[in-house]
Amino acid sequence: MNASPSPGADVSGDAYLPAHGNGGYRVLRYDLDLEYRPAANRLSGTARITAVATQPLSGLVLDFEPYKLNRVQVQGVNARYTHRGHKLRVKPARSIAEGAEFVVDIRYAGNPAPLNSPEWGDVGWDELTDGALVASQPVGAPSWFPCNDHPSDKAAYRLSMKVPAPYTVVATGRLVDTRRSAGATTWVFERDEPSATYLMSVQIGQYVEVALDDVARIFVPPRLRDNALFDFGRQPQIRRTLEDWFGPYPFDEYAVVVTDDELDDPIEAQGMAVFGAGHVDGLRTHERLVVHEFAHQWFGNSLTVADWKHIWLNEGFATYAEWLWSEAAGGETADELARRWRAEPAQQGVGPRIGDPGVRDMFSQRVYKGGALTLHALRGQLGDETFFALLRDWTSTHRHGTVTTADFTALAAHHAGRPLDTFFTTWLDTDTLPA
Numbered sequence: 001m002n003a004s005p006s007p008g009a010d011v012s013g014d015a016y017l018p019a020h021g022n023g024g025y026r027v028l029r030y031d032l033d034l035e036y037r038p039a040a041n042r043l044s045g046t047a048r049i050t051a052v053a054t055q056p057l058s059g060l061v062l063d064f065e066p067y068k069l070n071r072v073q074v075q076g077v078n079a080r081y082t083h084r085g086h087k088l089r090v091k092p093a094r095s096i097a098e099g100a101e102f103v104v105d106i107r108y109a110g111n112p113a114p115l116n117s118p119e120w121g122d123v124g125w126d127e128l129t130d131g132a133l134v135a136s137q138p139v140g141a142p143s144w145f146p147c148n149d150h151p152s153d154k155a156a157y158r159l160s161m162k163v164p165a166p167y168t169v170v171a172t173g174r175l176v177d178t179r180r181s182a183g184a185t186t187w188v189f190e191r192d193e194p195s196a197t198y199l200m201s202v203q204i205g206q207y208v209e210v211a212l213d214d215v216a217r218i219f220v221p222p223r224l225r226d227n228a229l230f231d232f233g234r235q236p237q238i239r240r241t242l243e244d245w246f247g248p249y250p251f252d253e254y255a256v257v258v259t260d261d262e263l264d265d266p267i268e269a270q271g272m273a274v275f276g277a278g279h280v281d282g283l284r285t286h287e288r289l290v291v292h293e294f295a296h297q298w299f300g301n302s303l304t305v306a307d308w309k310h311i312w313l314n315e316g317f318a319t320y321a322e323w324l325w326s327e328a329a330g331g332e333t334a335d336e337l338a339r340r341w342r343a344e345p346a347q348q349g350v351g352p353r354i355g356d357p358g359v360r361d362m363f364s365q366r367v368y369k370g371g372a373l374t375l376h377a378l379r380g381q382l383g384d385e386t387f388f389a390l391l392r393d394w395t396s397t398h399r400h401g402t403v404t405t406a407d408f409t410a411l412a413a414h415h416a417g418r419p420l421d422t423f424f425t426t427w428l429d430t431d432t433l434p435a
């Protein structure tokens, strides 16, 4: 038996981002035991990765940005390694058999910095004026922990984060413990639901916490508290309404963080969303974004794309949730919004294909608004009863799994009781949208 990894072991096979993620194993669990000092922007600690080999492995590869590595062990035994570019290559003392579970421990320290990409700007761990945040979509996770950075390799997490006393840590997951020591607090979170690396997030700042209902809490700088409580005041109604359309909220908790700094766009994380100070004005100006990020908990976070080319399954659905909410809240109807956005220049003429937009246009308006237009047209084809039954079946069948466009179109045809190939080809696979 060949005990070396296949030639593709340092690639994921992703259609758009093949250099992110690796082959030969699947991660079951990450245990991150970390400490962060904001004044020095210093992150240090240990990552324990529990994984299972999907082939015989004489070595394995992880995605990880430059940190000083103090120790790399596999099964408790020191391993040889090289760390070049974004890849950490580990060679265990003994090969790992196919199907075997194994543990990798990596002790590291350094000054975290976001990855700068031409397409998406800075992603990953980023310093704030007073604190830090993590917004990783799509490839920022290796800026703060070694991982198999591909959305299809979802895993459980435990995160322990020690910070100086005045700071609050909000992280994806259930807060299970806080321990105070001299001048510092350690915050411990458990994330049991399988989660993609890009959706793991940490927010460190000086926040006050307010419960919005028995699921949602908001963490906000004191100066923005009153405006934020108004702007997020309908979050409980939004949850009930989205649950009617999309089925039960997929997590036990939802943390909304408003940073003291401006952010260009809010961003979703697992059971969490992060907004900038500029998204809060006490007038609910950005409520559509409150809905958009919350809808990602179903579309993106519970149901995660198996490959980045299926990104419309996240963004088209989250955008359509905005339109549905607008109508439910007495604003413009979904139909009015669909007609308005269809007339915008971004939906006219030749443009990226919604079902395969290419890596540069993953987050383009053609994917967001065009994806929502596709759903609105599908709703017209199926009628409301069948359309919403399809969405609830979609979220329940693939709950906490990974999905592709073909999965969705097949389920839609099943609910329609007839083939929809022509419909979906016309919307998703062509570079001009139908009238």
Ligand SMILES: [Zn+2]
Residues within 6 Å of the ligand: 292, 296, 314, 315, 318
């Ligand atoms: Zn989005």
